[in-house]
Structures are given as C-alpha cells and as structure tokens.
Amino acid sequence: MTAVPQQHPDPGVVAPAAPGRLGVPVQAPEAQTYLNALREWVAQRRADLGEVDRAVLRLSQAEQVAITNDLTVALTFWKAVSDRLTLLETTFDGGRVGPVEAERLSTLIHGRLDSNTTEHLSLPSSGSLAVSLPEACRLLDSLTRTLQARASLAPGAAEASQRITLVRAGIERTRDQIPLVPAGAQRDAASEKLARLDRRMDDLVERARRGADVGGIIGPLEIDVATLERDLIVAAAERASAARSRVRTQQQVEELDARAAAIRALERACLEAISPAPRLAIPNVRALGPVPQAPAELAAYRDKLERVSRALDLAHETYAAGLAERDEVVGLAGAVAAMAAAARLGAEAQADVAELRARLDETLATKPLPIGRAGALAAAYQAYVDSVTRPVTRPATRPARPSAPRTQRPRP
Incomplete structure (x- = not known):
C-alpha cells in the first residue's frame, strides 16, 4: 500500500x-x-x-x-x-x-x-505583558513556527528551500527590531546573537547549494531565530509598557501635588476657624524625587505614592470635618434663634433666651472659635428654647368615684 x-x-x-x-x-x-x-x-x-x-x-x-x-x-x-x-x-x-x-x-x-x-x-x-493586537499576532507567528519545528511538524527536506526563505524573513524582521533596542549592553547582545544567526544562515545556504541534507540543522536555526524575534518583541512591549507607566506615574505626582496644596489651604482655614484644631502632617510628594526609570525602582516609587495618597485622604477628611463641625454649630444657632423669634414667649423667657443668645453670639464671634464651648452653648440654647416653646401637656385626671351611702345599723 x-x-x-x-x-x-x-x-x-x-x-x-x-x-x-x-x-x-x-x-x-x-x-x-x-x-x-x-x-x-x-x-x-x-x-x-x-x-x-x-x-x-x-x-x-x-x-x-x-x-x-x-x-x-x-x-x-x-x-x-x-x-x-x-x-x-x-x-x-x-x-x-x-x-x-x-x-x-x-x-x-x-x-x-x-x-x-x-x-x-x-x-x-x-x-505580565501588555501588547497590541499586531504585536500579539507577530508574536504568535513566531511562537507557532518555533512549536512546529520543535514538534517536527514543519515540512520535510523536500521543502527545505521554502523553510530557508521563511528563516531569512524571520532574520530580517529581527534585524528591523535591533534599532528599537536602547543603545548599550542589551543592543550589543542582541546584535551579537543576530550576527551568529547570520553566520549559521550563510553556512546552511552553502550546504544546501552543495546538495547536502540540511533537514537536521534547519530546525534548530528556525527555533533560535523565532526565539530571538519573540524576545525582541517582548522587550519592546515591556519598554512601551514601562514608558506608559512612567507617564501615568508623573501625572499622578502632579495630581497629588495639586491635592496637597489644596489640603494645606484647607488646613490653614481650619486652624484659623476653630480651636482646638486637628493637626496632621501633610506629605510633600516632591520630596520623593523624580520618577525613576528602572522598573523595580518605579514599582517602589508607585508604592510610596500610594501611601502619600492615603495620608492626603486622611488629612482632607480630618480638616474638612473640623470646618463642618463649625458650620453645624453656626447653623444650629441660627435655626434655634428663628424658632425662638417665631414663638410667643413671656417676658421672663425672652430675657433668658436673649441672655443665652448673647453668650452664644459672643462665643461665635471669637476667632478661632472654641468649638467645644460653642457646641455646649448651642446645645443649651436649643434645649432651653425647646422647653419654653413646646406645649405643656398635663396628664388627664380621673373623676372621683362616688362613694356608696353608708347604712346605719339599728342600735340594740
């Protein structure tokens, strides 16, 4: 058969x-x-x-x-x-x-x-690796060629010419990637690997021209070319991802710096408004220095920025709460005064209300506002006005039961 x-x-x-x-x-x-x-x-x-x-x-x-x-x-x-x-x-x-x-x-x-x-x-x-769709497609092409060669699925010796053409195409794509590598040791190492692949390719072509069987050496060359191409694509994607991360980090630094300036203004307003005022340290994001280039240093820098952000959140909430407490006391005093003005109070009650109001107004005019005393006076003012304006309800009295008439017993 x-x-x-x-x-x-x-x-x-x-x-x-x-x-x-x-x-x-x-x-x-x-x-x-x-x-x-x-x-x-x-x-x-x-x-x-x-x-x-x-x-x-x-x-x-x-x-x-x-x-x-x-x-x-x-x-x-x-x-x-x-x-x-x-x-x-x-x-x-x-x-x-x-x-x-x-x-x-x-x-x-x-x-x-x-x-x-x-x-x-x-x-x-x-x-983790972030790549675009075209980069992922090229990388998948490279991985597939490598896997086909390693699994012995690539065409046999009769198709050696076509495989040589594909290997040459892979080498040229790799050559195009070399200039994208930053100058230095990495580019030198990639250039040296490419030069070795060129020499192996020349030797393979010469053997094929002489009629030798190149099926045993073309497979490893396919794998090495695809591996180098894959590594360069990965490195390019990682550099692009790191560059985007540095840009985002620099934007975060600018945002945190602007927030810190606004929170310092809020701190000054709180210190001028109430006493005792909270006191929290507001970090200076610029003290962290410039955004680093190395991935490991950049990750550590981003961790520090996260801690700075949490500290700013706490300071913002604390100082805003202090000013909100002041506003609450002032608003309560105004509401109680309106309620007292709308009520019909007797002369004695009016005098008491006026005295309490005068003491509260005097305290509210103090800069910075003694928030504890002002809160206590506002609470007392409210309690007194409530007591004199709330209608008095008396419990209903039960009618007395009529007593049964006494019957006199006849004397013996």
Whole structure:
C-alpha cells in the first residue's frame, strides 16, 4: 500500500498588516479587508496549534514537558487575539461604521489587549505583558513556527528551500527590531546573537547549494531565530509598557501635588476657624524625587505614592470635618434663634433666651472659635428654647368615684 503523505500546516501564513495607527480612525473598507484576512489567519493559527498539540502527545514525557509551556503561552495569545477579533467584528457591525466606530476600531486594533480584561497575557520569563493586537499576532507567528519545528511538524527536506526563505524573513524582521533596542549592553547582545544567526544562515545556504541534507540543522536555526524575534518583541512591549507607566506615574505626582496644596489651604482655614484644631502632617510628594526609570525602582516609587495618597485622604477628611463641625454649630444657632423669634414667649423667657443668645453670639464671634464651648452653648440654647416653646401637656385626671351611702345599723 502506498503511504499517503501527511499534510502539514502552511508555515508561510503570516498575520495581516494592521491598518492605520493608534488615534487614526479606521474606515470601513480597510477595516473589512483587515477583518477578513485576520479571520482566516486566526482559523489557520488555531489549526496549526491543534496540530502541534496532537503531535506533542506522541512525544516522550521529557519532550512534552519542554514544549507544553510554550504551547500554553501560544494558546493564551491566540485566545486574546480571537477575543479581540470578536470585539472588532461586533464594532464593525457589517460595515455600519460611523466616526465613533472608526475611532473605536483603531483603539481596538492598536490598543493593549489586556486593557479591558482581568487576565494579562504572560510569558514564563517576564510575567505580565501588555501588547497590541499586531504585536500579539507577530508574536504568535513566531511562537507557532518555533512549536512546529520543535514538534517536527514543519515540512520535510523536500521543502527545505521554502523553510530557508521563511528563516531569512524571520532574520530580517529581527534585524528591523535591533534599532528599537536602547543603545548599550542589551543592543550589543542582541546584535551579537543576530550576527551568529547570520553566520549559521550563510553556512546552511552553502550546504544546501552543495546538495547536502540540511533537514537536521534547519530546525534548530528556525527555533533560535523565532526565539530571538519573540524576545525582541517582548522587550519592546515591556519598554512601551514601562514608558506608559512612567507617564501615568508623573501625572499622578502632579495630581497629588495639586491635592496637597489644596489640603494645606484647607488646613490653614481650619486652624484659623476653630480651636482646638486637628493637626496632621501633610506629605510633600516632591520630596520623593523624580520618577525613576528602572522598573523595580518605579514599582517602589508607585508604592510610596500610594501611601502619600492615603495620608492626603486622611488629612482632607480630618480638616474638612473640623470646618463642618463649625458650620453645624453656626447653623444650629441660627435655626434655634428663628424658632425662638417665631414663638410667643413671656417676658421672663425672652430675657433668658436673649441672655443665652448673647453668650452664644459672643462665643461665635471669637476667632478661632472654641468649638467645644460653642457646641455646649448651642446645645443649651436649643434645649432651653425647646422647653419654653413646646406645649405643656398635663396628664388627664380621673373623676372621683362616688362613694356608696353608708347604712346605719339599728342600735340594740
């Protein structure tokens, strides 16, 4: 019986180019073209990963452990891309795209995939990772090629020429990523890895030109090229995420500084208004220094900002409560005075009310206001006015029972 050759996934399928850029509305025609291509790509990638998953079951236990982690990461990225595709298709709504929908499509395509979800895309070596849809697609392409090579799903020796072409394309994409790495040790290390890949690629092409079987060496080269490309995409996404975090942190510093200035003004008003006034330390956010660049230092800096924010919240509540107590006493005095003026009081009661009112007014005129004494006088003023204006209700008296007439007994 003639063996039927196994059909392998097409390794040449790559994610479609995303239209526009963040902030630029995506019009209906280009959105439709992109969504059609992305839909096909998502289906193809799911089939590729399913084939890898089935192939992993045929490997040894040690090989399964080595490849399962990367397969899980690839499936996580595929799920995130698929979910975002669903949102894009819902927003596109069959082509009914107005100005609002066009801007929303741009945000969904070029914004972070984790911005509206509770789960973060993650890689084992770097933890949480925020990437855009195009970055996630490129990363998934790279991961899929790596997994296909490791699971021996890539086409055989007869397709070596096509695989060499794909490896060259991966090297060139990696070369384009190198200038994006900040100058220094990281860029030097990436450039050195790329140079080694170039030399291995040249050696592989020369062997193939001489007719040698390159099936045994092209697989590891595919893996190394895809790994380097993936690492550079991850590093670029982490740098972009760190830059956004620094911007947000700087904005938080400005906001906290403005709040602190307003709370200091509130503190001065409270100290001038009541006595005894609360006294709390108001932190100076500028004393923390400039926003750091390193991720670890930035995380520690954000923790300090959170403590500063809580201290400002406490100071705000305390000083606002002091002024509110003063306003409550003043308002109570005015309300009781209005109630006394509306009542018909006798001469003696009027004299007592006037005396209590005079003492309360004298206290209220004191700066800063002795809040304890003012509160006590206001309470006494209210209690007295209540007592003289409240109608007196007397308990009803029971009528006396008529006594039974006494009968005189006849004397013996």
